[in-house]
Amino acid sequence: MKEIAGKKVILTEGEFLRREEANKRYLMKLETPYLLRSYLHEAGRYSGRGPDAEAFGGWEDLSCQLRGHFLGHWLSAAALHYQETEDVELKAKTEVILKELELCQKDNGGEWVCPIPEKYLYWIGKGRNIWAPQYNIHKLFMGLIDVYRMMEQPKALSIADKLADWFYRWSGRYTREEFDDILDMETGGMLEVWADLYEITGQEKYKILMQRYNRSRLFEPLLEGKDVLTNMHANTTIPEVLGCAKAYDVTGEEKWLHIVEQYWKCAVTDRGCFATGGQTQGEIWTPMKKLKARLGDKNQEHCTVYNMIRLAEFLFRQTKDPAYMHYIEYNVQNGIMAQTYCPEGGLLTYFLPMKAASRKEWAGERDSFFCCHGTMVQANAAWNHRLYYxxxxxxxxxxxxxxxxxxxxxxxxxxxxxxxxYMNGSLMTCSENNAKQTINETVSAYANKPDxxxxxxxxxxxxxxxxxxxxxxxxxxxxxxxxxxxxxxxxxxxxxxxxxxxxxxxxxxxxxxxxxxIGLKFIPLPDDASMGAYRYGADVLAGITEKERILKLETEKPEDELSADTERQWGEFRTFYRTENQDPGISFKKLNEIGNEPYQIYFKVK
Structure with a gap:
């Protein structure tokens, strides 16, 4: 089974298209010199005399050990957009970036092209604490590979191939046990990189690198059915297992597929999910089927949502099981769409708080650039994916x-x-006069919002x-x-x-x-049936409240407590609800339409 995407799938209207277009505009808005700043600095090509007042902040600041990671995400997102639209401006901007990276690589000696120094990798070889250098470098490799494949830019592959020579020599310095210690410290998504490059080039060095990056200390316990995830950092292991997925695609070796299957069983099937479809609190996996004590202000990291969607998509292609697409739908509606492009301004949220009376913490366009900033531009460049196979x-x-x-x-x-x-019936036909409408039979057929x-x-x-x-x-x-x-x-x-x-x-x-x-469903927590969240179709509803509320029910069905509120405005039906028997009442709206309001997702019902 193969996904149909690129130019073969065109979004015609709707929220997916709106977000896709906004994402492309944002990519073009980011200035090339600032995208390259860390790379130029590391290669000695940055004078420091530029107008740095507008340079990117957060993780892209030159003082951060993860500086430069965002460019890889940018390249991947640009490639995804180009694959669909063949946008010439994005292509030209990408070509300028590739030319500068080529010059940086040359000035660094012909191999190293990264935004951080080589010594960071030698430090982790000595067990010295350093912030995720392979995570950082994986993003650059990923972007170069995507640009090569989707934009057909051979220069991108050449840069990646030369950088891989550095990694081949560096990783070859260590014994198996020593390199396993390195992988335990930090691995990133490097296994997926080597599998991708092996698929593209067929070179033996990439097969060897795949073997070196086989993290047996994680994979073997998974294959034995052990729970190796509870209270462990989630988004360090997901990219590793995505590497296993790619290794299976490339080699057909069943062991790689079995690792992915066991990871999914351990992470999702046996563990459970929030009503949103998402998981984790404070970036770590929750205990199995015990979510109540993990409703906090740091749930559902966006990177985890994005990468688990990728893993679900791989498993769908292997099995054709709709359950994986159900999982993706919930995470798209209540993750990607709920954590990016705030209706009232703001670009993205690192987490999606599920503690009562929480607010989303929105980051801006230039001040944060944390990891989720990168997966945000990739996710919003891929709205025409996962639709058809x-x-x-x-x-x-x-x-x-x-x-x-x-x-x-x-x-x-x-x-x-x-x-x-949408069965709206009476449609506006004149933007200058809201009273001018077409008259048709749909008006009376769907006087209220269809069910x-x-x-x-x-x-x-x-x-x-x-x-x-x-x-x-x-x-x-x-x-x-x-x-x-x-x-x-x-x-x-x-x-x-x-x-x-x-x-x-x-x-x-x-x-x-x-x-x-379609209608309302009450989704209880797996460890407390008296506490749950409301969903309308795939969309989780959030109650607008500045303090935690308990719902006192008049019937045995929590769904009966909510009724439609302001269901129609102008030419469209809307998804707003209000409680029937609470004092004061609580208004509900879709979680992905929440901007800066305080909200509550999970309610205790009595």
Whole structure:
């Protein structure tokens, strides 16, 4: 199974597209000299006489041991955008950066091109404490590889290959036990780098580097079924296991796949998740099925969300199990979308607090540049990913978003468009006069907010073509989903554990309509059934409150406590709720629409 992405998947409207475009503008706004500042400084090419008042702060400050990490994320994000849009300005900016990196590498002696000194790596070889140099360097490798693949820039591969020679010599200085000690100190995502470069070049040195970076002290206990994660830092091990995933893609060796499977079992299946789909508190894994005591102000690190989405996507490609896409949907809606691009300004949050009466702490565009700043630009460059997959004559629709996908079946070119029908009815037709509306039957048919979501797929083909259309049914549906083909009911189902399969000869303008019943669900904590969070579909709802509140229920169903509030404004239905029996009342809105308000996700109910 292969993902369809790049130019073949175009977002047509909606929140995904808005965020994608905002992300591209942000990448272009960041000045090239400041992106390169740490690299120029390390290579002796930075005079220090520039207008540094506007230089990036936080982790990009020259005093920080992780300085320069963001450029790798920037390169990856730029490559993702270019792969879809072929934006010439992004390409030109990237080419300038590559030219400067090439000069830095030359002035450093022909191999080293990193924003930190070589001695940092020798220090970790001596057991000296230093802040994650391999994490930092992995980002540069990652960006160069992505630019090579998606922008077709051979210079990027050349820079990476020469830098790899340095790592080959450095890592070869140590015995197996000594290098295992280094990996225990800090590894980053280097295994994935070597697997990527082995796939691209086939060079033996990368196979050897993969063997050296096989962290057996972590992987062997995982394979034995031991819990090696409780209270351990999450986002140091996830990149290592992503390296195992890539190693399996490249070599086909089953041991790598087994490590990934056991990691997922230990991290997700046996451990459980918050209602958001996310995990962790204070960057560490929670105890298995014990989340109540970990509701704090540092839940759900954005990097962890992003990297676990990547891991889930890999496992989906291996298994075709919709459960991995359910996991991704929750983390997209309540992680990526809830932690980036504040509705009221602010760029991202490192964490998503789940302690009552918390607020999101928004970082700005130039003052932080912590790790999540980097994964933020990557995540928001990839909104046209994870939507469609193809295997032989099967097309899989895994996410619902306004888009179009181009693909081939039996050598015939086909386009599938996906559009959400919001069933708003009375639509504005004049931006200068809010009273001017079209009059149609939908107005009376959906006087109130519909209790289902409606998606319409249209086939565009010049030749009749047989293939299987596979539709994911989200696990948040309230009752049977319904699928229609050209207005005729095809199936009703509440089975969210497998795809709906439609095998037929498709003709031009054939239409498939999917109706997904939606409503409120109360999601209890795994270790306290009397404490939970509300979800509307995949979206977690947050109550606006400056102090912790307890819900006193009039019925046995927590869902009955909330009712729609201001459900319609102008030409659209909205997702706002209010409590029925609390004094004072509590207003609820989607977590991904929370800006600077104090909020509460988990409520005790009595």
């Amino acid at each position: 193809q295997e032989d004559d099967h097309l899989y629709v895994t996410m619902y978003a306004d888009s179009q996908v181009s693909f081939e079946m039996q050598g015939r070119k086909i386009c599938l468009t996906q559009n959400q029908d 289902f979501r409606k998606y319409v797929f249209t086939i565009h083909t010049q030749e009749d073509t047989p293939f299987h259309l596979m539709l994911r049914i989200p696990d948040w549906i309230r009752e049977d989903a319904m699928v229609y083909i050209n207005d005729d009911l095809y199936v009703k189902t509440n089975n969210t554990a497998k795809f709906v399969a439609i095998n037929r000869v498709w003709r031009n303008d054939d239409k498939v309509t999917v109706l997904l019943p």
